[in-house]
Amino acid sequence: MKQKVDFSDKQKQIARIAKALSHPARVYIIERLSILNSCCTSGEMIGDIPIARSTLSQHLKELKYAGLIQGEVEPPKIKYCLNQENWQLAKKYFSNLFDNSENYEKK
Amino acid sequence: MKQKVDFSDKQKQIARIAKALSHPARVYIIERLSILNSCCTSGEMIGDIPIARSTLSQHLKELKYAGLIQGEVEPPKIKYCLNQENWQLAKKYFSNLFDNSENYEKK
DNA sequence: TCACCATTTCGCAAAATTACGAAATATAAT
DNA sequence: ATTATATTTCGTAATTTTGCGAAATGGTGA
Helix, strand or coil: CCCCCCCCHHHHHHHHHHHHCCCHHHHHHHHHHHHHHCCEEHHHHHCCCCCCHHHHHHHHHHHHHCCCEEEEEECCEEEEEECHHHHHHHHHHHHHHHHCCCCCCCC | CCCCCCCCHHHHHHHHHHHHCCCHHHHHHHHHHHHHHCCEEHHHHHCCCCCCHHHHHHHHHHHHHCCCEEEEEECCEEEEEECHHHHHHHHHHHHHHHHCCCCCCCC
16 A cells, blocks of 8 residues: 655745744744844834734744744843744755755756 | 834735745645656645645645646646746745845854 | 546535733833 | 833634545546
8 A cells, every 4th residue: 555654854844934934924023133133022013013912922922932033031121033043944944945946947 | 193004015925925835735845846847746746745635736726826836737637837937036035034134143 | 428537626624823902920110 | 019111821703724525527538
């Protein structure tokens, strides 16, 4: 009988990262934290996006869970930053995926 | 009063593409179609992944809807291929996103 | 016409996602 | 101790996603 194989770890990893980036609010967060590698608080972000504070908090939680960001407590605030290590890893995964089709249209 | 702005088109675009890639089956499909830029049919894919035919069909439909792949009818089969134009566009969006944090750790 | 093949659509169920406001938490300042 | 500030957690509702098997579709070949 034919053996059905599970998805590869790489496929699951890419899907996990993509899922973390699959909402505009989370893309906004990542953009904000990656541009100039600047950290900031939830309160600084909330003014720029059309969602409630509690909803933003949930998105931050998901990105944290996915390992793409991390929060440092700086009472009374929490400063969020990119998790550089994992972000670079994510970059590697995606570069790899996109490079498969690299040779298209090279004569 | 403070004006809340909508998410940018760029943020929405990235989120849409990420969503399309947020399931291992869809990552598998994209990998399969992009490696060597080879097209193939649903029937050729189904043997390699642990989901039902109808479920695979749904994933193909979503990728098609997202514009990342396209299907050419070749009776009695349907040959799926990457939509190179949109895939290259996706690559651009993501490269851009990842490049924001490029200068991290440059001394 | 009838059977066959590859694939999709349908109908449905279970689970996950997104969203909000209210309430809770934790810390700092008065 | 009380108040103020920043943020999260809770409870809940609406919507979307994922999955399957059964049935439908569109085309070929006998």
